[in-house]
Amino acid sequence: MMEQAHPCGGATLVTLSFALLFFSTFTHAFSSAAYPELNHVKPRHSRLLRSAVQRETPTSQLSEIWSPLESQGWKPYVENKPSALPEKSEGYIQVFLDGGLNQQRMGICDAVAVAKILNATLVIPYLELNPVWRDSSSFLDIFDVDHFIDVLKDDISIVKELPEEYSWSTREYYAMAIRETRIKAAPVHASAHWYLENVLPVLQSYGIAAISPFSHRLSFDNLPMDIQHLRCKVNFQALTFVPHIRTLGDALISRLRYPRGSAREMGSNYLQEVTSAVDSKNAGKFVVLHLRFDKDMAAHSACDFGGGKAEKWALAKYRQVIWQGRVLNSQFTDEELRSQGRCPMTPEEVGLLLAALGFDNSTRLYLASHKVYGGEARISTLRELFPLMEDKKSLASSEERSLIKGKASLLAALDYYVGLHSDIFISASPGNMHNALVGHRTYLNLKTIRPNMALMGQLFLNKTIEWSDFQDAVVEGHQNRQGQLRLRKPKQSIYTYPAPDCMCQA
Structure with a gap:
């Protein structure tokens, strides 16, 4: 093919065309790799998702999943007599x-x-x-x-x-x-x-x-x-949070139990709002989902989350910059990691877990999470399953959030407070917040669902499984993972397993 001189001189038409094509491809690749949240993330479990969206949950299953835990024969330890302080401190x-x-x-x-x-x-x-x-x-x-x-x-x-x-x-x-x-x-x-x-x-x-x-x-x-x-x-x-965290937390809990409009319509008078809501006999129930799916977690797991080559490249680069490529799980294949329960569940996967357990599309779901890796594209499938999903931004006005804006610890504190006071708490994968809230809710005998990560990984690897079989396996695999008290074993954390150190038999 002969090159034609450009009428203005300089680069030829063909050369210019190739340059523009290269620049366009490079820019797209760079944007996609550096910001995978800009990509359209396709569902990885389309067959299950279609069935889950059309699900009908029997009343008996709904009643069972929302029922509070019965007494397990343990109560918080209360000291009878405080110890006396020594007269002189060592320093x-x-x-x-x-x-x-x-x-x-x-x-x-x-x-x-x-x-x-x-x-x-x-x-x-x-x-x-x-x-x-x-x-x-x-x-x-x-x-x-x-x-x-x-x-x-x-x-x-x-x-x-x-x-x-x-x-x-x-x-x-x-x-x-x-x-x-x-x-x-x-x-x-x-x-x-x-x-x-x-x-x-x-x-x-x-x-x-x-x-x-x-x-x-x-x-x-x-x-x-x-x-x-x-x-x-x-x-x-x-350890209790500062008053403004507790007050805002109470407001969010009130709005989840007694939905009456958007955060803007409610204004910032949440003290009056919370006080008036206490007298209501129509309190609704809600679930708090700690969606532990940020870039740090995704990179450290070395799993494939379906974001394509751009996402793999971005996570590999992040891994190299933050940990010089040293990630323990990187020696295993994605299938091996999933079957061993080492992959964090994506928003789509945790949504399918909740749907299989019996939560229907009228469930009020509070999303406790830092920025989700993949953005709204990743959350959209979860929102499709649970359209009444809320978070800090949807429940509180910008004025109310002004004291915690940009403060990761205060945002986490607010999520912890709401999670502690929810009817049910579930974390998409184990971590420090999961461990802390599991222990705190065990101490208070509150229902907490602990996902069976190995089971879920194996089920998601089966691309031909039918919804009914998936649902049966999920329900059976989580019968004893809903807040049943487990006694601490040697070397285990007292903060995750508070019995028997922090509790005594009633």
Whole structure:
């Protein structure tokens, strides 16, 4: 083919055409790979989805799924007599907590326990800047600090900040060089004896010890029962969110139970709204779904989520940048990972799970989640199954959300609060929020569905399964995964399995 000179000179028509084609293709590929949420994500389980959309749930199944848990013979432990504080403190304990809200929550409980073991004064824990969510919220921004101190006043001494003589002990001070007052070598799940041997001498020498890192740094086993009870007291009684989170949370719960219009129509007078709603006898029920499907989770799982080559490229690049490509599961195929239950469920898949369990299209579903990877394209199938799905944005006005906008920890706190007060809670895959709420709701004997990840992975691999067989398998596989109390085993977390350490038989 002969090239024709362009009338204006310079590039030929053919050359220009190829350049434009290349630029267009490159731009599309870059946009698709960098922003897979711009792609149209096709349903991966179309046959099941069509049947699920047309489902009719028997009244008996609806009644059973919504029925609250019967008493399981356990109740929260309540101490008969508070312990007396020693006359003299050994010094000040500082802890620096990384991770997200729920990992920090567990660290706070452990910090109180360590302060008790050492007979030290606890400085309100310092929350590190989260590298993923970029949230700088402090303890005082998230938790009711006065309530925290008051509940624990008979157990340990707590101060909001260090006295002037120790004001040099800051995060910046420890970042600059090795310091004798910093404890850097605390092993994961350290014993009480380790702290007495390694931290107490530092306290006695300098009057202060800063422990960093401090994540999962206290054992769940072989501790005195009063220390275990104290951890429970912190988690279930002392840690409450700041008033504006609780107030907004109550408003969202009210709007889920008594739907009366959009957030804009309701305005911001949620105190009056919540108070008036309490007298109503027509409270509706709702489910909270923690849809743990953000980019971080999707990349770390090394699974295929049906977004095509662009999504695979984007996740592989993200994996390389964040973890230098080191992802444990990457050595397995997608089929192997799914059959072992190692793949987080997509919004479509968790919607099919809920539909199979018996939730119909009149179910009020609250979506507790950070930004969903894939955006609305991924959520659309879930919304098709549950058209009454709500979230923070749909239930609260921009004015009401102004105090938490852009604050990942406060957004997570609001979701935690609503999740704790829901009729049913379910998380799309295990994680810190799942573990924390499973434990908290077990403590209160509330219904919580724990997805059988291996079963669901195997069912979704079967592309010819009929809806009736899928539904039967899901119902059978989740009969004993709806809040039935499980006693903690050695090495398991006291915060996920509160019995028997935090509870006693009724």
